[in-house]
Amino acid sequence: MPDTRARGHASLPKAPTGIHGLDEITGGGLPQGRPTLVCGSAGCGKTLMAMEFLVRGATEFNEPGVFFAFEETAAELAENVRSLGFDLDELAAQDRIAVEHIRIERSEIEEAGEFDLEGLFIRLGLAIDTVGAKRVVLDTLETLFGGFSNEAILRSELRRLFRWLKDRGVTAVITAERGDGTLTRQGLEEYVSDCVILLDHRVNDQTSTRRLRIVKYRGTSHGTNEYPFLIDAAGFSVLPLTSLGLEHEAANERVSTGIARLDEMLGGGPYRGTSVLLSGTAGTGKSSIAAHFAEASCRRGERCLYYSFEESQSQILRNMRSIGLELAPWIERGLLTFVSTRPTFYGLEMHLAAMHKHIREYDPKLVVVDPMSNFISAGTVHEAQAMLLRLVDFLKARQTTALFLSLTSGGGALEATEQNISSLIDTWVLLRDIELGGERNRGLHVLKCRGTAHSNQVREFVLTSHGVDLRDVYVGPEGVLTGSMRLAQEARERAAAEARSQRIAGKRRELERKRRVLEAQVAALQTEFSTEEAELELLIAAEEQASQRIVDDRGDMARSRQVKGPRGGQG
Amino acid sequence: MNSERDDRGLDDGVWELRLYVAGQTPKSMKAVENLQRMCEEHLPGRYKIEVVDLLKNPRLAKEDEIVAIPTLVRKLPDPIRRVIGDLSNVEKALVGLQLRPTRST
Numbered sequence: 001m002p003d004t005r006a007r008g009h010a011s012l013p014k015a016p017t018g019i020h021g022l023d024e025i026t027g028g029g030l031p032q033g034r035p036t037l038v039c040g041s042a043g044c045g046k047t048l049m050a051m052e053f054l055v056r057g058a059t060e061f062n063e064p065g066v067f068f069a070f071e072e073t074a075a076e077l078a079e080n081v082r083s084l085g086f087d088l089d090e091l092a093a094q095d096r097i098a099v100e101h102i103r104i105e106r107s108e109i110e111e112a113g114e115f116d117l118e119g120l121f122i123r124l125g126l127a128i129d130t131v132g133a134k135r136v137v138l139d140t141l142e143t144l145f146g147g148f149s150n151e152a153i154l155r156s157e158l159r160r161l162f163r164w165l166k167d168r169g170v171t172a173v174i175t176a177e178r179g180d181g182t183l184t185r186q187g188l189e190e191y192v193s194d195c196v197i198l199l200d201h202r203v204n205d206q207t208s209t210r211r212l213r214i215v216k217y218r219g220t221s222h223g224t225n226e227y228p229f230l231i232d233a234a235g236f237s238v239l240p241l242t243s244l245g246l247e248h249e250a251a252n253e254r255v256s257t258g259i260a261r262l263d264e265m266l267g268g269g270p271y272r273g274t275s276v277l278l279s280g281t282a283g284t285g286k287s288s289i290a291a292h293f294a295e296a297s298c299r300r301g302e303r304c305l306y307y308s309f310e311e312s313q314s315q316i317l318r319n320m321r322s323i324g325l326e327l328a329p330w331i332e333r334g335l336l337t338f339v340s341t342r343p344t345f346y347g348l349e350m351h352l353a354a355m356h357k358h359i360r361e362y363d364p365k366l367v368v369v370d371p372m373s374n375f376i377s378a379g380t381v382h383e384a385q386a387m388l389l390r391l392v393d394f395l396k397a398r399q400t401t402a403l404f405l406s407l408t409s410g411g412g413a414l415e416a417t418e419q420n421i422s423s424l425i426d427t428w429v430l431l432r433d434i435e436l437g438g439e440r441n442r443g444l445h446v447l448k449c450r451g452t453a454h455s456n457q458v459r460e461f462v463l464t465s466h467g468v469d470l471r472d473v474y475v476g477p478e479g480v481l482t483g484s485m486r487l488a489q490e491a492r493e494r495a496a497a498e499a500r501s502q503r504i505a506g507k508r509r510e511l512e513r514k515r516r517v518l519e520a521q522v523a524a525l526q527t528e529f530s531t532e533e534a535e536l537e538l539l540i541a542a543e544e545q546a547s548q549r550i551v552d553d554r555g556d557m558a559r560s561r562q563v564k565g566p567r568g569g570q571g
Numbered sequence: 572m573n574s575e576r577d578d579r580g581l582d583d584g585v586w587e588l589r590l591y592v593a594g595q596t597p598k599s600m601k602a603v604e605n606l607q608r609m610c611e612e613h614l615p616g617r618y619k620i621e622v623v624d625l626l627k628n629p630r631l632a633k634e635d636e637i638v639a640i641p642t643l644v645r646k647l648p649d650p651i652r653r654v655i656g657d658l659s660n661v662e663k664a665l666v667g668l669q670l671r672p673t674r675s676t
Contacts, residue, residue: 103636110667113602113656118593119625119637126629148639148655 012219015063015135015171018056019049020360021238025223026214030195035165035172037192039184040199044210045231046175047072048081049199050137052235053173055086057135058096063171065135066127067099070143074099084235098127104147111149117157121164128168136165136172142186162191183215194218200226209347212238228349230357239353255366255401258296259289261470262429265446265455270427272365273399274450275392277422279406280431284442285461286405287311288468289431290368291320291327293403298330302365305358306338309374313338324466337362343374348387351375356394367395371405392424426450431461434482441483444470460486586610586618587647588668593640594626598657602641605658613670643668 014028023029030036030053038046054065069077077099078088091097100123128136141158148154165172174192179185189196196215201208211226229238254269263269270276276293278286290306297304308316316338317327330336339358343351359367369391375384388404395402404425422428428447433440444461446454459470460482481489590606592599603622610618625632625640635644639655645668654667664670 100633102638104638108651108653109639110652110654110663111656112654112661112664112667113605113659114598115639115641115656116598117638118640119591119632119642120639122593122625122629122632123637126633 014220015057016061017053018060019052019236019238020357021227021229022212022236025227025238026195026217027220027222030171030173031217031219032171033166033169034194035162035174035192036195036197037174037176037184037189038197038199039176039178039189041178041201044199044201045229045236046199047077047139048084048231049236050139050173050175051077051081051086052084054097054135054137055081055088055091057171058091063134064096064131065098065137066124066131066133066170067097067137067139068102068124068127069099069139070102070104071140073101084233086235095131098131098133100127102143104143106147109147115150115153117144117154117161121161125168128170134170136170137175138172139175140177141174141188142176142184145186158188158191189215199229209349211349228347228353230350230353232354232357234357234361237353237357239349239356251399256296256300257289258292258294258299259468259470261459262289262444262468265457265459265470266427266449267452267454270401270449271451272401273396274426275395275402275404275424276427276429277404277406277425278429278431279408281408281433284431284433285463285468286407286431287316287370288320288323288325288463289429290370290403290405291316291323291325292468294336294366294368295325295327295330297366297401298327298333298335300365301335303334303362304330304336304366304368305362305364306336306368306370307355308338308340308370309343310371312340322465323463323468337364348375348383352387352390355391359395359398359400364400366401366403368403369405371407373405373407389424422448427452434458434460436482437485439483439485443482584617584648586614586645587621588618589621589623589635589644589646591623591625591631591635591637591640591642591644594624599641601659602643602657605661605664606643609658609661609664609670613665645669 013032014026014030015032016023016029017026038049040046051067054067057063057065067077072080074088074092081088088097088099092099102120102123124136127133144154144158145151174188176184176186176188178198179187183189183196183198193216195217198213198215200211200213202211203209210229210231212229213226214222214224227238229236251272253272254263254267255272256263256269257266278289280286294304294306306316311319313331317331320327327336331338341351346354355367372388375387392402425448427449430445430447432443432445434443435441442461442463443458445456445458448454457472459472462469462471588606588610590599590602592602603620606620610620623631625637631637641655641657643654643658643664645652645654652668654664656664658664
């Protein structure tokens with residue numbers, strides 16, 4: 001249960017209705033022990049609201065109730081509310097709810113003199129005592145005016161009835177048809193002075209919106225606006241518009257976008273619970289980035305709710321498969337839910353009410369709205385803005401990260417604040433076409449990111465078969481280049497570099513060759529030298545031998561002379 | 572043929588009337604009084620009046636679908652007719668009970 005907002009000091013005791021949103025704007029519920037008038041035109045949900053009040057009272061607040069139906073039989077009623085999951089028969093069997101049909105057939109009744117409605121009082125009293133009722137619904141009391149012609153008696157009896165209800169201390173809801181210029185056809189508001197709720201069903205531009213307003217609530221401060229409300233398979237829910245303040249906590253945790261380089265640009269990813277706007281012209285890849293976001297959320301085990309206002313679930317699944325993102329397994333595991341409706345399917349308030357309801361029930365950590373710009377087609381720009389403001393507030397209060405996609409029209413200024421919601425947006429990533437050299441390429445940059453020193457760079461953003469890829473754009477002497485011009489420039493640079501390296505290799509080879517030649521020459525010279533050296537060595541050896549021989553010969557000769565020489569003298 | 576016999580039965584049969592009141596209020600006393608006088612005058616010897624006090628038998632209020640008090644119900648002859656009020660307006664009461672016949676005039 002959301003906090004009740006207007007719980008004043010020593011305020012009136014209240015009976016909670018259990019209806020989403022209604023307890024919030026009434027500050028806790030309907031005045032306890034007093035009658036409340038619910039009026040509205042045919043088909044605006046009076047009976048349903050009254051019934052939900054009763055059923056929730058019996059099932060959630062342990063307050064049994066009595067439903068007096070003047071228009072439908074008990075069986076018809078049970079049938080009608082079964083679609084909302086209320087089993088009246090079961091509740092009746094447990095004596096928690098008593099449904100009684102009061103049949104008044106004008107044609108069968110002749111009035112002959114004074115009468116009163118004591119029979120009704122007796123029946124009410126009996127029914128209240130039987131189930132120990134704390135709550136009573138009279139739907140639609142005004143039928144009495146059709147059944148009896150003596151209006152003076154009826155009016156005094158109604159006055160007595162309301163007093164009687166108060167004396168019994170039951171919290172009563174009385175429904176009434178709306179009259180011309182008055183709240184109720186029979187002026188019942190005269191008798192019920194404590195709380196009057198007006199239901200309305202308006203059709204604007206072929207879309208219908210149900211609205212609820214508290215006309216009066218004695219002794220309580222209450223929301224005075226018209227609040228849109230929704231009736232669907234789970235009953236009634238009212239959407240408080242303005243009850244949210246700027247009190248949400250700011251988380252320090254970052255969540256990944258699923259694209260590493262985008263996270264880098266955002267200083268680690270957007271903060272949890274903030275709102276991210278992804279805007280760009282048609283075909284700039286917004287949905288692809290959103291799908292990455294969603295997938296990253298699922299990977300972390302966090303539920304993601306994806307509102308798709310342009311494509312069906314299967315179409316998105318197929319398209320994302322083409323860039324390598326398989327989302328189907330996450331759907332099967334209950335982590336990803338698509339809601340695909342046309343924005344024009346119902347009015348903005350209904351959209352908002354429906355979204356509130358989904359978000360409350362599914363409790364996602366990430367909500368993707370693809371695209372929000374379509375809401376303008378369901379209302380005026382001003383209304384769309386108010387609605388988005390409320391949605392952003394609601395999500396922030398829940399600490400739910402929101403990703404809004406916005407389609408900007410080609411011609412307009414890209415950075416013009418869309419729907420004037422940029423002030424609500426914490427992170428704004430802009431996707432743009434960069435048209436250069438006869439082709440369009442996708443560029444991505446971060447326009448703003450609160451609380452982060454975000455990158456100022458434009459990145460080129462490429463869709464590949466394995467997802468989104470962010471590349472640096474070419475920034476060089478030739479300027480900023482993208483796409484095939486970037487590729488061509490890169491190729492040119494590659495060629496030049498290759499040529500350079502080839503030249504270097506050539507020089508290296510030449511050097512090597514020269515060294516080899518030199519070394520060969522050195523080797524040859526050494527060989528020659530050693531050959532000559534050997535020859536000379538031989539010659540030297542031979543000479544030395546020869547000279548030795550001469551010495552030897554001389555010695556021999558001398559010796560031989562001395563042997564023959566003593567008589568002969570000196571010669 | 573049926574309707575003819577019923578028409579005759581309207582004259583001859585016994586009228587079963589039930590008057591629902593809530594306690595001994597002046598209004599209910601007056602209603603009982605008025606009813607008896609009316610029956611004596613128009614249905615001498617051919618009527619049965621049962622007075623039901625819903626304060627004593629509150630369940631009957633639901634079963635017989637009573638809202639206004641006093642309510643006079645003609646159980647027989649068929650069809651059931653209802654007249655509410657203290658029957659001080661005799662003319663209307665007779666019309667309501669279909670006792671103001673057009674046949675004799």
